[in-house]
Amino acid sequence: MTNVIDLDAVRAGDRIALARCISQVEDQTQAGRQALSALFPFTGQAHLIGITGSPGTGKSTLTAQLAREFRQPPAGDIPQRVGILAIDPTSPFSGGAVLGDRVRMRDLAGDEGVFIRSMASRGALGGLSAATAAAASVLDAAGFGIILIETVGAGQDDVEIVRLAHTTIVVEAPDMGDDVQAIKAGILEIADILVLNKADLPGVARAERALRSALELADSNRPFNQGGGHHRAPLEHEPVFKTGWRVPLIKSIATSGQGTSEIHRAVLAHHQFLMDQKKWDAKNAERLTSELERSLREELYRTWQRTVDPHTYRQMLKQILARRVSPQQAAIDLLKQPKSSK
């Protein structure tokens, strides 16, 4: 295995160089870190679009359809190169993973302007893998103007994507739960675009009503409320990038392509909205800040791990197992330990 990454080839969009670069980045090797640093100045061009929702709602099919919309836009628009990152869960028991999103993306094969990479979550929570943001940066630097990120089908807490993507599409399907599910915190809150897929299945009218009323409920809590009814005080903690945008609810049948051009238009409208409202930069700043914080946490942990005395660590573990010291207290004590004198 050679660890040398040809950065010029990556930037020129060479598929093998690009694929190897993503592997190094994903494995967090020295070469991967160096490549990321060298590529970083060339990032910041791409529109990152997250596609999330429960398992079985049709995320992969919809992702493929959306990619096609960007590849074959209405007359007058320039086709964009599309990178796809599809994340599937790693088994917590074996560490292995079955990455099956390509099954639904078969029709994109043969298109030079599309690059699909399957990623295992590798133990990360929240629907992405630890290296998803980094892999997106590599695709960004390689000139992919659109990056579609399909999360693990997790559900109510699958919200990491909102930190990474400029636009988040939440995919629902009929009969996935009652209307109380729809107003719980989490997945619906993060939607910039809400899609009710599988609109040919029974129960679609009920699902649509539930989602629409959940959206209205959310809207009435916002200062720019355009509807009638009660006028409430604006919420103070409303994320800045959300305010002013009315979340559209779009019905689709991804297997036949119905509704996908409407989703495409909504994505373009959201992009325009972020630009007009100067929220694009705010969104980027938010994302890079959280990336910096995460990197700091990882780096601090790695640094600490190198210095901790394994014997002290084992002793502490024994204390915990004997229920004499709580894990929380042990962490504080371990951080206070003098560096091992080797």
Added chain:
Amino acid sequence: MAGQKIRVLMSKPGLDGHDRGIKVITRALRDAGMEVIYTGLRYTPEMIVEAAAQEDVDMIGLSILSGAHMSLVPRVMELLKSAGMDKVKVFVGGIIPEEDIPALLQTGVTAVYGPGTSTQVVVQDVEVAVGKAAL
């Protein structure tokens, strides 16, 4: 910590729709700690090699029960070579007549598995072929 996970692409070239075997092997490789990209049915050799390139896999597993192995397998091997992906290993499983096996091995595939093969054998062979341990 650099993971260096074994990545395997499992695909069915050609037109047969019998995917029980490939799913059993996919699952066995997963349980051995590998990351397995499963493409599903009806992939052409071109699509398989392109997917293998994008996914940067160590190995490709082809499942063929249609009898078209003598045209599909050599084509995959050829395309890998011309793409400069000689390092990617290939194994074949399915209904392959005994007399075709030497010719398939000649094209460079590491192994040909028939019905009744133990999944453990496949797992170990993959680890040996790519020179990494799973997990």
